[in-house]
Amino acid sequence: MKVTEKQFEACEALLTVELDSDAMESAMDTAYQRLVKRTDIPGFRKGKAPRPILERFIGRERLIEESLEDVLPKACADALKEEQIQSFGRPGIEVIQNDPIIFKARVPLPPKIELGDYKTIRMSPETVEVKEDVIDSMIEHLRHEKATWEPADRPVKNGDLVTLDLESNIDGIRFINQKSAQFGIDEKSNYPAPGFSQEIIGLSRDGEKTFKLKYPDDFAKVELAGKEPEFKIKVVEIKEEKMPPADDEFAASLDVETPTFDTLRQRLTENYRKRMEHLAEEAFENNIVDQLVKMSTIEFPSNLLEMEYERLVNQQMDKWRSQMSSEAELEEFLAKVNPEELSSKLKPMAETRLKISLALGKLATSENLTVGDDEINAEIAVMLSSVPEDQRDNQMRQFDTAQAREQLHQILLSRKTLDRLKAIAMSTGDSASADLEMTAENKESTENKEEATQ
The missing domain is CATH 3.30.70.1050 (Trigger factor ribosome-binding domain)
Structure with a gap:
């Protein structure tokens, strides 16, 4: 050889x-x-x-x-x-x-990873502002959910619920024909055809009307595109929405421990704020990691990319499988999937994920970040705290394996690495002070690890 x-x-x-x-x-x-x-x-x-x-x-x-x-x-x-x-x-x-x-x-x-000057990254999460009109919209939505529909002795208005006798045809061929069919009148709706609600508005009970409408040439349903159906309708009943007043009685009726309207508004505001802060934190993390990757030079062998791509494909398969009622339905769906389109969608995602993983791994090494057994044990204790006591021993045996502990090690190390990058990005001092803080953190971590092993 x-x-x-x-x-x-x-x-x-x-x-x-x-x-x-x-x-x-x-x-x-x-x-x-x-x-x-x-x-x-x-x-x-x-x-x-x-x-x-x-x-x-x-x-x-x-x-x-x-x-x-x-x-x-x-x-x-x-x-x-x-x-x-x-x-x-x-x-x-x-x-x-x-x-x-x-x-x-x-x-x-x-792989070869050369990190850029990541200690120059400066960024903070966006400040979350809860606007009153957003909370007003939430309350309005809840009032709609609690609303009742009552007969109205007046012409049809936008937002009404109308019962119709309906006949229609397209070029003489029967189209939609229903007795006592209910339609929510919405000027923005295209059902059953664009402009249908506008034709109903203004009609009174027992009112009749015949009219034609036209589907756009680029209508989503190709078989209807450009067609002109003719409708003949008779108004059977008109109902209007009666929403409850925004008061304490309405708040108490929601069964969410909000005895007063002020309590309801406060809870909606706080929950919305937490959700927006979570999204802002996610965006912040994504942005600083993106900055880290962009300023770094990352090379890797093709087999790593193929492995990451296969993971994404398997995840997509699991998602599709969960959405299908049977394996036969899944096979029928997969027969229509274009492999090239799937690859063009997932390959860039796989490359991005791989670069992020390699960059964060290199950052952990550069910053001397480690995870000790005491930290893994503490994480297991937190996870077991939500498990019923009679099931904890069995769950503990599943956690206390080499594979499970290694997975927790990687999760905790990734979390610690991201926290370190966030601290650097939000630092207002120079890089030297950041290094000093990191040295202190490493020293404390080492001391804690030594105490745990004694």
Whole structure:
């Protein structure tokens, strides 16, 4: 075996390797021993046919193919050892010539991450302002939910609930025909056709009307695009919405422990503020991580991207599966999925996620961030606190495995790394003071870890 060519591209090594004849002959003999035992050859008992006979029967190419399953992985490993290259995953191997055997190996190498000057990142979460009209809109929505519909002795207005006898056709063909059908009158609605509600407004009980409407040429339902249905309607009943007044009685009726209207408004305001603050915090975290990635140089082998892409595909599959009522429905849906469109959507997401993961991992190393057993134990205790006491022992056994603790370690380390980046971004001092604070944090963390192990 000899390496005839070696190249490096980003985080991959490309080796061209030629096998020597002795190694190939030995591999072919081993392949012959396997194949002859499972091949029926006329005139010979199974396992007794000489190698030349077997080669003529199955073809030399088949024997070479079988032998390569053994020789290629070993030859590739030997080539990496000789060139002192450490593979970051399984190499891809492609045979480019059979006589002699020459193959190319694409060897993934460890990622290369050079962080930018992340201590210059300065950013803060956006200040959340709760506007009164937003809370007014929430209260209005709750009042609509508690509203009743009562008969109205007047012409139809926007917002009414109207019962109609309806007949319609498109070019003489029956379209929508219903007796006592209820329609919510909404000037913005396109149902059952654009402009339908406007035609009803102003009619009184027992009022009749015949009119034509037209669907836009770019209407979402292609079979209706550009069509002109004719409608004939009769108003059977008109109902108007009666909303409860915004008072204490209304607040108490919501069953959410709001005995007064002021209490309701206060609770809605606080909940909305918390939700907006959470969204602002998420946006802040995403922005500072985006800044970190943009200012850094990140290279990685293609196998890492493929692994991340596969994870995203599996997550998408799980999501689709949860939305389907059966495997048959899932298979029917998947038959319509365009693999190229799926790849064009998920590949960029996979690359972004991978860069974020690598950048944060490098940041954790640069900042000497660690997670001790005491922190993992504390996290487990928090998680168990919400578990019923009679189930805690069983749950604890699931947490107390090497795999589960490693997952918690990664979660806590990611959390700690993000917290560190947030502290840097929100710092008002210079980078030296930030370094000093970090040194103190590391010292305290080390001391806590030493105390926990004593």
